[in-house]
Amino acid sequence: MQTIRALNPLRQACAHFRAGAGPGAKLALVPTMGALHDGHLTLVRRARELAEVVAVSIFVNPKQFGPNEDLDAYPRQMERDSAALVAEGVDLLWAPDVAAMYPDGFATNISVEGVSDGLCGAARPGHFDGVATVVCKLFNQVAPDIALFGEKDWQQLAVIRRMARDLDLTAPHADDIIGVPTVREADGLARSSRNAYLSAEQRAAAAVLPAAMRRAIEAMLGGANTSAALAELREALLSGGFASVDYAELRDAGSIAPLDAPNGQARLFVAARIGGTRLIDNMPVA
Numbered sequence: 570m571q572t573i574r575a576l577n578p579l580r581q582a583c584a585h586f587r588a589g590a591g592p593g594a595k596l597a598l599v600p601t602m603g604a605l606h607d608g609h610l611t612l613v614r615r616a617r618e619l620a621e622v623v624a625v626s627i628f629v630n631p632k633q634f635g636p637n638e639d640l641d642a643y644p645r646q647m648e649r650d651s652a653a654l655v656a657e658g659v660d661l662l663w664a665p666d667v668a669a670m671y672p673d674g675f676a677t678n679i680s681v682e683g684v685s686d687g688l689c690g691a692a693r694p695g696h697f698d699g700v701a702t703v704v705c706k707l708f709n710q711v712a713p714d715i716a717l718f719g720e721k722d723w724q725q726l727a728v729i730r731r732m733a734r735d736l737d738l739t740a741p742h743a744d745d746i747i748g749v750p751t752v753r754e755a756d757g758l759a760r761s762s763r764n765a766y767l768s769a770e771q772r773a774a775a776a777v778l779p780a781a782m783r784r785a786i787e788a789m790l791g792g793a794n795t796s797a798a799l800a801e802l803r804e805a806l807l808s809g810g811f812a813s814v815d816y817a818e819l820r821d822a823g824s825i826a827p828l829d830a831p832n833g834q835a836r837l838f839v840a841a842r843i844g845g846t847r848l849i850d851n852m853p854v855a
């Protein structure tokens with residue numbers, strides 16, 4: 570695996586790997602912020618199945634963190650990550666530092682309306698602008714044929730697809746942005762780099778999140794009133810050890826518009842805090 574930290578060598582390495590893989594070969598990009606776990610590695614394995622050349626980026630993007638968020642505390646473990654990616658047969662690790670990604674004078678912001686509204690867009694102002702801006706840069710830097718993202722961050726996936734469509738991106742084309750189902754622990758908790766912040770007690774309590782979501786989905790599909798099911802879900806989280814609930818909402822899976830009742834296209838989205846840690850999850854209501 571070649572590890573690259575500057576843009577010119579990255580471009581040369583992409584050209585080199587493409588030439589080596591031959592005509593028609595595909596290059597896949599898996600963007601991450603590192604602290605890799607089985608969720609990330611599932612994206613990498615899927616990339617390996619779909620493309621001849623696999624590039625992974627690790628960049629803790631300051632533009633997607635709010636002023637009071639966990640940018641400084643965010644886990645950084647480059648050596649371990651790098652070993653995990655070598656074991657998965659990754660060809661190229663793109664690991665720029667902040668100055669390489671945002672040189673002095675950087676002044677551009679990509680803001681995607683509509684799908685960014687509400688949920689994490691409301692709870693974390695500026696977050697999706699930061700995501701869209703860095704992902705657009707990563708796409709232009711690596712020029713992949715396909716890019717893979719986790720459904721764990723469903724709204725993020727919707728924002729990135731919208732951006733790719735609206736900006737007529739071709740590397741990758743919006744249709745080649747691939748969502749990968751959420752990887753969960755045995756008790757149902759979605760794998761997340763932020764799970765590392767949880768104490769043993771908090772980690773055990775956190776399993777109430779997917780369990781309460783499943784119960785709410787069953788209730789809604791069984792004809793229960795949506796707001797009553799969501800209120801019960803909030804209550805289950807608060808009485809199960811969560812300190813607060815940022816949101817628990819039913820939304821359209823594609824447009825992310827709010828829904829009053831399940832319609833076959835609905836997804837349940839939740840963000841809640843346990844101790845100082847904010848966890849998110851989403852599931853289809855179908």
Ligand code: AMP
Nearest residue numbers: 601602603608718719721722751752760
């Ligand atoms: P992050 O490093 O948190 O920015 O995540 C990098 C990519 O991995 C994003 O596309 C995430 O949606 C995806 N990802 C994170 N956790 C999971 C998970 N549990 N299952 C599937 N994909 C995930």
